[in-house]
Amino acid sequence: MKRLVSTLKNIWHIEDLRTRILNTLLFLLIYRIGSYIVLPGVDPSHLKQSAQEGILGLLNMFAGGSFSRASVFALGVMPYISASIVIQLLTIAVPSFQKMQKEGESGRKQINKITRILTVVITAAQAIGYLKTMVPANAVLVNSTLFTISSVLILTSGTMFVMWLGEKITDKGIGNGISIIIMVGIIARLPLSLVQELSTRLNGAGGIITFIIENVILLGIVMFAILIVQGTRKIPVQYAKRIVGDKQYGGVRQYIPLKVNAAGVMPIIFAQAIMFIPSTIGSFFPSAADSGLLAQFRDFTSVTYNASFAILIILFTFLYTAISVNPVQMADEMKRNGGFVPGVKPGRPTAEFIDQIVSRITFPGSVFLALIAILPSIAMMAGVNSGFAHFFGGTSLLITVGVVLDTLQQIESHLLMRHYDGLMKTGRIQGRTPVTSSAV
Structure with a gap:
């Protein structure tokens, strides 16, 4: 304190x-x-x-x-x-x-x-x-x-x-700015949702103990989301020594940080857009929307809806990562600057090596992203108020976590630049890509 x-x-x-x-x-x-x-x-x-x-x-x-x-x-x-x-x-x-x-x-x-x-x-x-x-x-x-x-x-x-x-x-x-405005819009609904959930619990649906347990679980989910947003796989890159005149350049080892969740929240947004299609179709055919497969896709808590939603998120994560991360371009830039991955030949072998690592870390990242996306539905099935359940995962949680981390990183930069201690007791806040339009 x-x-x-x-x-x-x-x-x-x-x-x-x-x-x-x-x-x-x-x-x-x-x-x-x-x-x-x-x-x-x-x-x-x-x-x-x-x-x-x-x-x-x-x-x-x-x-x-x-x-x-x-x-x-x-x-x-x-x-x-x-x-x-x-x-x-x-x-x-x-x-x-x-x-x-x-x-x-x-x-x-x-x-x-x-x-x-x-x-x-x-x-x-x-x-x-x-x-x-x-x-x-x-x-x-x-x-x-x-x-x-x-x-x-x-x-x-x-x-x-x-x-x-x-x-x-x-x-x-x-x-x-844009990210903070979106985050404020999301957070503005939290106090009312907390009051509604507390009122529901105090009126006999579990009591105050259940409400406390829900908040502890929410805290754990936030910590889990932070691990996903911050998670990186570092690839070592060695730069060759160059002597110009009496000065030596290069000869240092740096790292390429490949994010576990390079796609951000885009897979969830794309998957949600597709999952809303059955609801749109059902509004034109009310008689068919109340039964059968169409009714299951319109129910956000059904197993069919959540399984399909998770599969779409995993597929879109691979697709968006393949579009946004270009191993060939990374390998070419590394080769032009005299850099190489230890034990890997420059050029095409380096591109294949980076692509292999990206594929390996994208799968667990996509599974974790799908799990976070369906957590609000799981919370609603567990009896949590629908307004409060939205904070247990999904786009809102990832945006909030990302924006808060980015803002704290900027505040810490101002502190360290003026020789103050950072916000963390040990180490610095890990750098990350700001949650702008590319991530929302």
């Missing part, structure tokens, strides 16, 4: 770090206030309450509840995430985007410009669908045509404003 107080004092004494943390809290406060501002012309008492499960529940969780409140920030940053994923896939498949990515700062600016334009298009399309799906006619107090046009403009402007807040957090605050 004494060390914690000392660390907090050190953080407060660093003026730049203190300013960044206060700026971050201010921008997040603006975001949370905006999430409660309802669209003009909408009567909140007549809004649909269907955004609690399925893909609507997922979007509502990422938006911090503003999706179900018909807020001006109802769509949040999800259109930007969708646009970023599309652009990321294009940089892998389209040569012109690959060329822009390799052009440095100018190419990055061009890609960001295209991403913003695509975000506006996606937001406008999603805004129309949102108004038709989530805002019933009896909740609209003005002319329907005027309401649709004005609301599409407001929702699009709201998403762009949230993007601006995220960029300001990145520039003037601490951590990755």
